[in-house]
Amino acid sequence: MNTAASRYDRIARETFIPQIGKIVEVADMTAKDRFFRVVLENPLGHRPGQFVMVSVLGLGEAPISISNGPTGDNILEMVIRRIGRLTRAIHELNVGDELGIRGPYGSGFSLDDFYDRDVLFVAGGLGLVPLRSLIVPVIAERGRFGDITLISGCRNPAEELYRDQLERWTTDAGMDVIRLVDSTENMPWKFGTGLVTEPIPKMTMDAEKIVVALCGPPVMYKFVIKTLMLRGVKDTQIFVDLERRMKCGVGKCGHCQINNIYCCQDGPVFRFSDLSAIPEALQ
Ligand SMILES: Cc1cc2nc3c(=O)[nH]c(=O)nc-3n(C[C@H](O)[C@H](O)[C@H](O)COP(=O)(O)OP(=O)(O)OC[C@H]3O[C@@H](n4cnc5c(N)ncnc54)[C@H](O)[C@@H]3O)c2cc1C
Ligand code: FES
CATH class of the missing domain: 2.40.30.10 (Translation factors)
Known part of the structure; x- marks a missing residue:
């Protein structure tokens, strides 16, 4: 039948x-x-x-x-x-x-958007987890990208993820890795303190050539994007990973809906220019 x-x-x-x-x-x-x-x-x-x-x-x-x-x-x-x-x-x-x-x-990142560009990854806390799935293939084809920078931030040294990997990426991957904590909370830490936005104004950057991938808490996006735009980076060159409450994961239940988008199907990765008419997306 x-x-x-x-x-x-x-x-x-x-x-x-x-x-x-x-x-x-x-x-x-x-x-x-x-x-x-x-x-x-x-x-x-x-x-x-x-x-x-x-x-x-x-x-x-x-x-x-x-x-x-x-x-x-x-x-x-x-x-x-x-x-x-x-x-x-x-x-x-x-x-x-x-x-x-x-x-x-979900949508995910397309490597085609990153080939032949300088690449900036910005990770806050658990955001390093999905970003790693993009960093790994970018490093595997290192020669197909320009300058690569990772800014990785978390609350304190004990909360840093992938420490061994961050060491290896710093020494072997041809990538500039900036490791930050909000506060050392009196723990040993040989890297920087501050928010992930802080290195951006000081970076050597070709605003035309760079593509940015952001993963972290929504509050981080607003400030990072504003700082990038002050450097002349366009909204078409910025990709954000938007996590919302999800139930079905396949566009059926509406739990992850923001206006006319479903984060589970249309995202969680969005080109920022596609969100310009949806200010709620970054809340
Ligand atoms: C696309 C996507 C990717 C994710 N990736 C990861 C990942 O790699 N690793 C990981 O640990 N988590 C990830 N999460 C979050 C994870 O799904 C939630 O932490 C999980 O559903 C919590 O389930 P629980 O039953 O343990 O907690 P619950 O008992 O459901 O909730 C415990 C507390 O956490 C809050 N909470 C639950 N879910 C979320 C959420 N999505 N955002 C904010 N607060 C929440 C609740 O309000 C409650 O206060 C992701 C979420 C999304 C949407
Ligand atoms: S999680 Fe059900 S529609 Fe997105």
Whole structure:
């Protein structure tokens, strides 16, 4: 029987039934952020900046950014912050345990927008996680980009993510890495203090040639974008990753809607010029 009902049933199953992912590595990154490497049944096939819906049976589902670069294999890497019911339950899982994974979903970044340009990454806190999925392929094809700079900020030294990676990117990747904390809170720290906006006015910058990718808390976007525009960077050259509350991840429930856009489908990555008529997007 091939009725419309059975066709819809198949689409619903393909859209909403997760594949099983087996956890193969777990590591603490900070007191509240844990890294998970998961092997999936099928290749992930993602673009940088996309996300997956991660579920624990009987508890629920949450959108989580993919942190590995696109490789075409069955590996999914994530960093999950313990914040509520579901993320607490995920933190209790160990190697060998299983998670439900739907996706990848969302627009993501296109490398075509970055080739032959100077690239500035600006990450605030957990924003380094989705941004890493773009930084990795950019570094892999280093010769196809101009100057590359990463400004990475977080609250205090204990909250910095991917410390080893930041060291390696500083020494081996041909990238200028600026590491900042809001305050050292009396912890040892050999890098800078201040907000991620502060290095921008002092940077050597070709405003025509640069492309910027921003990931972090929404409050950061307004100030970073304003500072970039004062340097002559146009809204067409800025990409932002907008995270909103999500339920379905596939444009059905309306939870992530801002005016006429669905962050889960149209985003979470947007060219800033596409948001110019939607001031609520940065609130
Ligand atoms: C596209 C996207 C990508 C994301 N990527 C990651 C990621 O890589 N790593 C990660 O740790 N988290 C990420 N998040 C956030 C993550 O989805 C939430 O932290 C998670 O849903 C919380 O579920 P919970 O059941 O543990 O918390 P809940 O019990 O649902 O909530 C606990 C508290 O956190 C607040 N909260 C819940 N969700 C959010 C949210 N999205 N924004 C702000 N406050 C929230 C609630 O209001 C409540 O106060 C992402 C969200 C989106 C939309
Ligand atoms: S999360 Fe359901 S429409 Fe976007």
